[in-house]
Amino acid sequence: MADWSIKDLxxxxxxxxxxxxxxxxxxxxxxxxxxxxxDMLGYQSYSGMPSRYPHWSFGKSFEKQKMVYQHGMGxxxxxxxxxxxxxxxxxxxxxxxxxxxxxMAHVFGHNDFFKNNIHFSQTRADLALEMFxxxxxxxxxxxxxxxxxxxxxxxxxxxAHAISFQxxxxxxxxxxTESDFRKRSDNxxxxxxxxxxxxxxxxxxxxxxxxxxxDLILFIRDNQPFLSEWEKDLLxxxxxETQYFLPQMETKIMNEGWASFWHYxxxxxxxxxxxxxxxxxxxxxxxxxPHVGGLNPYHIGYCLFNKLxxxxxxxxxxxxxxQIFDVRRIDRDSSFLRRFLTQELAQELHLFEYSTQGNxxxxxxxxxxxxxxxxxxxxxxxxxxxxxxxxxVKEISSKNELILKHNYDNxxxxxxxxxxxxxxxxxxxxNTVIIETVIDNQPTRFKYKNGKFSRMAxxxxxxx
Amino acid sequence: MAIFRDFSxxxxxxxxxxxxxxxxxxxxxLQQGIxxxxxxxxxxxxxxxxxxxxxxxxxxxxxxxxxxxxKGVAQGTGNEQKGQxxxxxxxxxxxxxxxxAGNQAGEDIYETEITIExxxxxxxxxxELPKLERKKFLEVEVxxxxxxxxxxKKGIRIRLSKRKTLINRLxxxxxxxxxxxxxxxxxxxxxxxxxxxxxxxxxxxSNAVVFCxxxxxxxxxxxKKYLARSFYFLLYQFIQTRYRNTEIVFIAHHxxxxxxxxxxxxxxxxxxxxxxxxxxxxxxxxxEERYNPSLWNIYAFHCSDGDNFSEDNKAAVETAQQLxxxxxxxxxxxxxxxxxxxxxxxxxxFKKIQSDNFISLQIxxxxxxxxxxxxxxxxxxxxxx
Numbered sequence: 115m116a117d118w119s120i121k122d123l124x125x126x127x128x129x130x131x132x133x134x135x136x137x138x139x140x141x142x143x144x145x146x147x148x149x150x151x152x153d154m155l156g157y158q159s160y161s162g163m164p165s166r167y168p169h170w171s172f173g174k175s176f177e178k179q180k181m182v183y184q185h186g187m188g189x190x191x192x193x194x195x196x197x198x199x200x201x202x203x204x205x206x207x208x209x210x211x212x213x214x215x216x217x218m219a220h221v222f223g224h225n226d227f228f229k230n231n232i233h234f235s236q237t238r239a240d241l242a243l244e245m246f247x248x249x250x251x252x253x254x255x256x257x258x259x260x261x262x263x264x265x266x267x268x269x270x271x272x273x274a275h276a277i278s279f280q281x282x283x284x285x286x287x288x289x290x291t292e293s294d295f296r297k298r299s300d301n302x303x304x305x306x307x308x309x310x311x312x313x314x315x316x317x318x319x320x321x322x323x324x325x326x327x328x329d330l331i332l333f334i335r336d337n338q339p340f341l342s343e344w345e346k347d348l349l350x351x352x353x354x355e356t357q358y359f360l361p362q363m364e365t366k367i368m369n370e371g372w373a374s375f376w377h378y379x380x381x382x383x384x385x386x387x388x389x390x391x392x393x394x395x396x397x398x399x400x401x402x403x404p405h406v407g408g409l410n411p412y413h414i415g416y417c418l419f420n421k422l423x424x425x426x427x428x429x430x431x432x433x434x435x436x437q438i439f440d441v442r443r444i445d446r447d448s449s450f451l452r453r454f455l456t457q458e459l460a461q462e463l464h465l466f467e468y469s470t471q472g473n474x475x476x477x478x479x480x481x482x483x484x485x486x487x488x489x490x491x492x493x494x495x496x497x498x499x500x501x502x503x504x505x506x507v508k509e510i511s512s513k514n515e516l517i518l519k520h521n522y523d524n525x526x527x528x529x530x531x532x533x534x535x536x537x538x539x540x541x542x543x544x545n546t547v548i549i550e551t552v553i554d555n556q557p558t559r560f561k562y563k564n565g566k567f568s569r570m571a572x573x574x575x576x577x578x
Numbered sequence: 579m580a581i582f583r584d585f586s587x588x589x590x591x592x593x594x595x596x597x598x599x600x601x602x603x604x605x606x607x608l609q610q611g612i613x614x615x616x617x618x619x620x621x622x623x624x625x626x627x628x629x630x631x632x633x634x635x636x637x638x639x640x641x642x643x644x645x646x647x648x649k650g651v652a653q654g655t656g657n658e659q660k661g662q663x664x665x666x667x668x669x670x671x672x673x674x675x676x677x678x679a680g681n682q683a684g685e686d687i688y689e690t691e692i693t694i695e696x697x698x699x700x701x702x703x704x705x706e707l708p709k710l711e712r713k714k715f716l717e718v719e720v721x722x723x724x725x726x727x728x729x730x731k732k733g734i735r736i737r738l739s740k741r742k743t744l745i746n747r748l749x750x751x752x753x754x755x756x757x758x759x760x761x762x763x764x765x766x767x768x769x770x771x772x773x774x775x776x777x778x779x780x781x782x783x784s785n786a787v788v789f790c791x792x793x794x795x796x797x798x799x800x801x802k803k804y805l806a807r808s809f810y811f812l813l814y815q816f817i818q819t820r821y822r823n824t825e826i827v828f829i830a831h832h833x834x835x836x837x838x839x840x841x842x843x844x845x846x847x848x849x850x851x852x853x854x855x856x857x858x859x860x861x862x863x864x865x866e867e868r869y870n871p872s873l874w875n876i877y878a879f880h881c882s883d884g885d886n887f888s889e890d891n892k893a894a895v896e897t898a899q900q901l902x903x904x905x906x907x908x909x910x911x912x913x914x915x916x917x918x919x920x921x922x923x924x925x926x927x928f929k930k931i932q933s934d935n936f937i938s939l940q941i942x943x944x945x946x947x948x949x950x951x952x953x954x955x956x957x958x959x960x961x962x963x
Contacts, residue, residue: 120582120584124580124582127579128579143580144580144581145581145582146580147582148583153585156591156592159593168596168599170599170602170603170637171596172593173593173597173598173600174600174637176597200581207586218580268599276639277641279641405653406653407654408652408653409651464654464655465651465652465653466651466652466654467649467651468652470648474663476661476662476663477658477659477660477662478649478661479660480659480660492651495649496650501644503643525644525645526644526645527642527645528643528645531641531643535641535642
């Protein structure tokens with residue numbers, strides 16, 4: 115049985131919240147739900163949302179996490195907190211009091227981050243729960259529609275999930291739409307002081323081509339004339355939900371680092387009874403320990419914020435550098451690492467870069483004087499959305515083929531996955547899909563047509 | 579001030595629907611690979627209730643991901659040297675978990691435990707099973723179990739009907755209640771006791787016998803035997819799902835044939851030449867002795883590498899023809915693991931057989947067993963529809 119009651123939590127929370135304010139954190143109102151491990155697994159597989167549309171992938175995630183948990187390989191989060199206003203967090207009933215206190219403080223760190231980090235500014239936290247609920251209802255209504263049904267909905271959702279990350283990576287720095295472009299180029303034309311000197315062939319709108327389209331789902335939704343309204347709606351739903359989660363993917367290290375930094379700072383000022391304090395130190399070290407052979411975002415983020423705040427890692431009472439508040443406002447993982455991961459820190463974190471050649475994996479760079487910048491760049495290219503290839507829509511050919519282009523950055527696409535993903539794109543596009551990429555340093559095109567995936571013989575004419 | 583809400587004892591299972599759907603998809607996946615698992619040697623001959631662990635490839639959520647040329651970053655112990663080899667192994671296995679989900683072609687392997695019977699059923703589901711012909715007089719009365727019917731005065735203690743007994747006592751007590759003094763005990767009487775009666779349940783069932791005829795001559799090596807064995811295993815299991823009473827007869831032959839035990843059938847190698855007809859003659863004898871075709875559905879299958887002494891060919895074809903006349907289905911499988919040019923001609927010889935319940939198959943390797951079996955059955959289906 116738990117060694118605490120709700121009342122204990124409320125008392126500790128009062129003290130934590132007082133410190134949160136005193137320290138200058140700026141949070142949404144906070145709500146905690148206490149739930150058992152089964153619900154916790156449930157929330158984990160539905161990204162913390164109390165309500166989400168049905169899809170087997172959530173069931174898969176649940177089963178996987180349950181298996182991991184039951185085999186004692188961890189896997190169960192101490193807490194789940196979601197970006198909503200009021201901020202909603204789940205505490206697991208089986209955790210001891212020390213853990214709950216740590217978790218609550220940690221949650222306030224996330225809460226502050228959600229509210230203040232600029233990349234979350236587009237997520238509309240106060241409507242989030244409502245949005246997911248509405249989406250779930252809409253998807254269910256399509257499933258229940260006798261003219262549509264589960265299988266058809268699943269088919270579209272499967273396909274939409276496959277390309278959901280092929281989108282604008284930074285909602286905050288929204289790419290210009292075609293009409294924006296037109297406006298801009300019109301303006302430019304008017305500003306041209308020498309315009310009257312140039313020869314003009316009657317009045318013509320300047321032909322503008324939008325920049326390559328990044329948002330695959332939206333592009334298909336708006337350019338595939340045979341999609342039904344409900345299909346378009348499903349695409350919109352998947353896209354909107356992805357947009358909501360993107361900032362979390364893009365700030366994983368910062369977000370966890372920030373929350374870990376604050377739970378540590380707050381708990382050290384809480385005057386915990388010695389036994390709870392010991393538990394807290396143990397749990398804290400557990401959370402931020404380096405994962406040898408992997409990456410622990412908690413560890414990396416915590417170390418960076420600790421350094422920025424001016425802590426030497428041992429001292430408890432020190433003047434916290436207020437700069438960290440600006441960092442948590444404007445940065446995301448890639449800029450955060452690029453700005454603040456120094457050689458010293460990279461060495462401290464024992465970062466190294468590995469490559470695979472043939473069947474052998476070897477260490478290709480270590481964080482020494484010569485290599486640390488490469489290690490850092492490699493790290494940045496592996497986090498958040500950077501670990502997902504950029505695929506853009508190049509054009510629609512005269513035969514109504516959808517031509518995609520992979521933005522090759524020396525990382526090749528995985529061909530088996532390429533085939534299956536193109537199949538999904540083909541499901542949505544309902545016509546041939548072609549992708550341009552680079553394999554073995556050769557520009558290569560692949561085609562998915564009539565259920566068949568093939569490498570196209572000819573080289574594309576344009577240089578990649 | 580934060581709000582706390584306790585939902586821990588609210589039992590809800592929101593994920594049930596999605597979990598079920600996922601299981602359905604996994605099961606579909608399992609069905610596709612089940613033939614390989616069933617053909618594993620370790621399973622053959624094991625009891626059907628034994629559970630086996632089956633790896634299932636997870637249902638992948640495909641996206642565009644990076645493949646080759648991808649570098650990763652990880653945290654180490656600080657003693658790493660440039661150029662140090664971390665892992666040597668198979669392609670694609672070589673990445674230490676880089677903590678980033680979704681950027682590797684990692685395989686989700688689930689392991690599920692199913693009984694051999696379930697596995698077999700799964701596999702047969704895949705076949706859209708033929709409704710095998712039920713011969714009219716094939717049904718035999720079989721006493722399957724006993725069921726309760728009515729009551730009797732005598733019986734064994736275990737079948738005592740407490741309810742009826744109690745009612746009887748109450749009746750008796752009611753009849754004399756005016757004469758009873760307060761507090762006087764009123765014990766059970768032997769006449770109160772009532773027992774449940776059971777009757778034998780007779781059901782009508784059809785019988786099947788499978789003749790496994792195998793060439794055990796010197797030229798049938800372990801590989802060939804293994805292939806034959808997998809095939810027989812499938813056949814036997816299949817017949818078992820169709821008929822409650824299934825008997826199996828193992829006949830091994832080289833130049834002579836004899837009925838053998840399962841163990842001998844699969845393990846004993848004899849040397850010598852091959853008279854295929856000897857095996858068939860033996861099968862005919864056994865049918866004559868024990869399995870009247872009007873009572874039994876007879877399936878016969880013969881595996882051989884096709885090397886027959888040529889002087890026996892005529893006799894073989896003749897006896898095969900006789901077997902066809904008696905059997906529901908008679909199959910001949912020629913096992914040639916090597917790519918062999920010498921597809922010596924029993925298959926050609928058997929083309930002379932006119933019966934339409936005869937089928938000949940070729941099995942080259944493990945991967946052929948299942949298709950061959952399928953062909954065998956779909957043939958059966960076409961036959962009896």
